[in-house]
Amino acid sequence: xxxxxxxxxxxxxxxxxxxxxxxxxxxxxxxxxxxxxxxxxxxxxxxxxxxxxxxxxxxxxxxxxxxxxxxxxxxxxxxxxxxxxxxxxxxxxxxxxxxxxxxxxxxxxxxxxxxxxxxxxxxxxxxxxxxxxxxxxxxxxxxxxxxxxxxxxxxxxxxxxxxxxxxxxxxxxxxxxxxxxxxxxxxxxxxxxxxxxxxxxxxxxxxxxxxxxxxxxxxxxxxxxxxxxxxxxxxxxxxxxxxxxxxxxxxxxxxxxxxxxxxxxxxxxxxxxxxxxxxxxxxxxxxxxxxxxxxxxxxxxxxxxxxxxxxxxxxxxxxxxxxxxxxxxxxxxxxxxxxxxxxxxxxxxxxxxxxxxxxxxxxxxxxxxxxxxxxxxxxxxxxxxxxxxxxxxxxxxxxxxxxxxxxxxxxxxxxxxxxxxxxxxxxxxxxxxxxxxxxxxxxxxxxxxxxxxx
Ligand code: FUL
Numbered sequence: 177x178x179x180x181x182x183x184x185x186x187x188x189x190x191x192x193x194x195x196x197x198x199x200x201x202x203x204x205x206x207x208x209x210x211x212x213x214x215x216x217x218x219x220x221x222x223x224x225x226x227x228x229x230x231x232x233x234x235x236x237x238x239x240x241x242x243x244x245x246x247x248x249x250x251x252x253x254x255x256x257x258x259x260x261x262x263x264x265x266x267x268x269x270x271x272x273x274x275x276x277x278x279x280x281x282x283x284x285x286x287x288x289x290x291x292x293x294x295x296x297x298x299x300x301x302x303x304x305x306x307x308x309x310x311x312x313x314x315x316x317x318x319x320x321x322x323x324x325x326x327x328x329x330x331x332x333x334x335x336x337x338x339x340x341x342x343x344x345x346x347x348x349x350x351x352x353x354x355x356x357x358x359x360x361x362x363x364x365x366x367x368x369x370x371x372x373x374x375x376x377x378x379x380x381x382x383x384x385x386x387x388x389x390x391x392x393x394x395x396x397x398x399x400x401x402x403x404x405x406x407x408x409x410x411x412x413x414x415x416x417x418x419x420x421x422x423x424x425x426x427x428x429x430x431x432x433x434x435x436x437x438x439x440x441x442x443x444x445x446x447x448x449x450x451x452x453x454x455x456x457x458x459x460x461x462x463x464x465x466x467x468x469x470x471x472x473x474x475x476x477x478x479x480x481x482x483x484x485x486x487x488x489x490x491x492x493x494x495x496x497x498x499x500x501x502x503x504x505x506x507x508x509x510x511x512x513x514x515x516x517x518x519x520x521x522x523x524x525x526x527x528x529x530x531x532x533x534x535x536x537x538x539x540x541x542x543x544x545x546x547x548x549x550x551x552x553x554x555x556x557x558x559x560x561x562x563x564x565x566x567x568x569x570x571x572x573x574x575x576x577x578x579x580x581x582x583x584x585x586x587x588x589x590x591x592x593x594x595x596x597x598x599x600x601x602x603x604x605x606x607x608x609x610x611x612x613x614x615x616x617x618x619x620x621x622x623x624x625x626x627x628x629x630x
Contacts, residue, residue, distance in 0.1 A: 199570035199620065200412050200440040206393060207568060209385040210442065210597040212310060212349060213477050215261035216254045217446065217486035220296070222272050223454040224491055231270030233320030233361060237286035240272065245289075245493025247299040251307035253487070253495045257503035258510040261310030261349055263484060264300055266341055268314070269356060271321025275344075279336045282321045301345040312350035312384070313341050317368055317420075318357045326364025334368070335376055342380035351377055353388040355396065355421035370420065389424035390415040391441045397481055398430030402447025402472045404479035405431050407593040411480070411571050412437030435574070435619065442597065445476035448486035449499055455488040463498045466505035473510065480596030518556045518629040550611040550627055559605040560630040563613065565595045566623035574617040578603075581610035591616075595624075 202210065223231050225239040254262055267273050274296035276285035285292045297313070304311040315338060324330045342348065359365055377386055385393030395413055397404060410433030418425045433443060449469070450459045464472075469485070476483040487503065490496045495503075561578060565571055573595045579586040590601045611629065615622045 199572070200438065201570050202411070202440045202442070202567060205383045205385055206440060206442065208383065209349065209394065209482065210567065212260045212482060213598075214259055214473065214483045214485070215263060215310065215312070215350075216250075216257070216259045217314075217448075217484045218250065218262060218264040218300075219268065219448075219453040219455075219486055219488045220493075221265055221268050221274060221454070222270055223268065224488065227456055229452055229454055230356075231268065231272070231320065233270045233272075233282070233322075235270060235272070237272070237282060238288055240284065240287040241289050242489075242491065242493030245294075245296070245299070245489075247296075247303035248306070249494050250300065250489065251303045251309055253500045253503055254309055255307055256500075257485075257507040259309070259485070261312060262300065262304055263312035263314055263350055263352055264297070266297055266313040266315050267319070267337070269316050269318045269320055269354075269358075271316075271319040271325075273337070275340070277337050277340055279333050279340070280322060297341070297345050305346065310349035311346065312348050312352065313345075314352035314354065315341060316354050316356070317366065318354065318360075319366075320358070320360055323361060325360030326362050326366055328367075330360075330366055331369040331372065335372060338373060338376060339380065342377060342384075348381050348384040350393070351381070351384050351386045353386060353420060355389045355424060357421045368420075387444055388420045389430065390418050390420060391439065393441075394444045394482065395433075395441045396424070396430055397443040397445045397476075398427035400446055400448075402445040402483060402485065403475045404443060404445065404481050405475075407479065408432045409443060409480045409594050409596055410435050410437065411440055411442040411567065411596055413441040414438050415441065443481040444484055445472075445481045446484045446486065447472060448488070449502065450486075450488065453486055453488065455490045455496070457490075460496060460498055463496075463502050466502055466509055469502065469506040470509045473506075474600055474602065477598065478600030478602075480594065480598055513560060514562075514628070514630055516630060518552055518558055519550060519627050522550060522552055548613045548624060548627060550613070550629070552609050552611070552629065555607055555609045556629070557605055557607045558629050559603060561590070561601045561603075561611065562626070562628040562630075563595050563599045563601070563624060564597065564626040566625040567597055569623055570620070571596045572619040573615055573622045574619065576613060576615045579612040579614070580606050580608035581612070582608065586612060 222235040222239050271282050273280050273283040276283050284294050301311045319325045387394050389396045413434050414437045449464050451462055487499050575593055577591040579588050589603045
C-alpha cells in the first residue's frame, strides 16, 4: 500500500513537474517587453498632408513637407504621458519611407523636406536615446507604391528595407507588422515570406518583439479600442493554421488569449487618441480626455496587456497642443495613482489554506501556496492594488479574491479572473491594516511576484 502510494505520488509529482516545464513561458525579450507596459504610436507620412487614412501610393513625394518637425517635442510629450517608448510608421501602406531607403524611390529623399536630406527615423531614434525612451518601427508589409509588390522579388525588397531599419537605428524594442493587406500598384496581392523576415529580425535584433495578429513576439488584442474586453487575459495562444490579417484567429480569442495555448504570445492593445490614426485638423476637438485614456489604461495595462497609444503629429511635425495637454494630464493621473506604494517594506504572509483556517507562514514575497496576507503595519487608506504573477514561470491564476481585515473579520473588496503580467484593481477607498489575496482557482501552483498597494 505504501509503495502504491509512493508510485502514485511520484507519478503525480512527475506529471506536475512536466506540466510546469511544459507551460509556455516568456523569452527574456518578452519579459522586458512586458515591463515596457505603455508606449506611444506615431502615424506620420503623406497621409498627414493629404488628409487620408490609407494613401494610394501615388501621392507625389512633394506633399511630405513638415514645417517644424521636432522629435524632441514628441519625446518630451511621451515622457510626460508616462510612456516608455515610441513606435513610428516608418512605412505605412502607401509605401512612403520616412528614411532615405535605398530600395525605394518613394521616400523623404524625394521630398522637399530638408531638401531631401532629412531622415525622420534618425532624428527620432536619436531623440529617444536622449530622452531614455525605447524605439520601435512599424513597417507595413502591404505596399501600394512599390512596383515589385505582388511578385516574389518584393520579398527581397521587404527583407532589404527591414535590414536597413534593423541595422541603422540602434536597438529596437518592437517591430510592428500590420495585418492589412490588399493589392499593390499592379493589382496583385503579395505572398509574403514571413518566415524569412522573422529569422532576419531574430538575427539582427534579438531583443525586439514582433507584433502581429499571431506574433511571434506579441499578439494583436483583436480590437482597435485599446481594450481587453473581459477580466480574462491569458498570455498564451495557439497560432497553428492561422495567418496574419484576414486569416488570423477570431477576435475574441485574440482578446482573451487561450488558457492552454501552446505559445507565450501576450496581448498588445492599440488605440488612437483621435478617431483616425493620422492627423486630421477636423478631429482637433475629438481628442480623448485624460479620463477616457485612464479608463483605457486600466482595461489594457491593468488587465495584463501592453498599451500602444497612437498620437499623430500634425503637418508641422509636432504633436498638437490638444493632444499634448490630454497626455500630460493623463501622465499626471498615472503618476498620482501610483505615487506611494504602501506595501513597500512590508512582509507578505503566505496564506496556507484553501478555506477559512487562518494559519499563516511569514515570508518575503516568495513562492506561495494559495495566496498572501499582507500586513501594512498600521491602518492605511487605499483604493488600488496591483498584483503581478511570477510570469517567468508561466501564467496560472484563473480566479482570485481580495479581502481586507475589518473589526468584524475579513471583507471581500474585489474578485476577478486572471492576473498575468499585472492586474490593477481599483475599488472604493478602504482603511485597513491587513489585506488577504486568495487564489481561488489556478492551472498550477500560483506564484505572485509582487503586490503593490496605493
Ligand atoms: C491598421 C491599419 O490599416 C491602420 O491604418 C493603422 O495603421 C492601424 C494601426 O492598423 O490595420
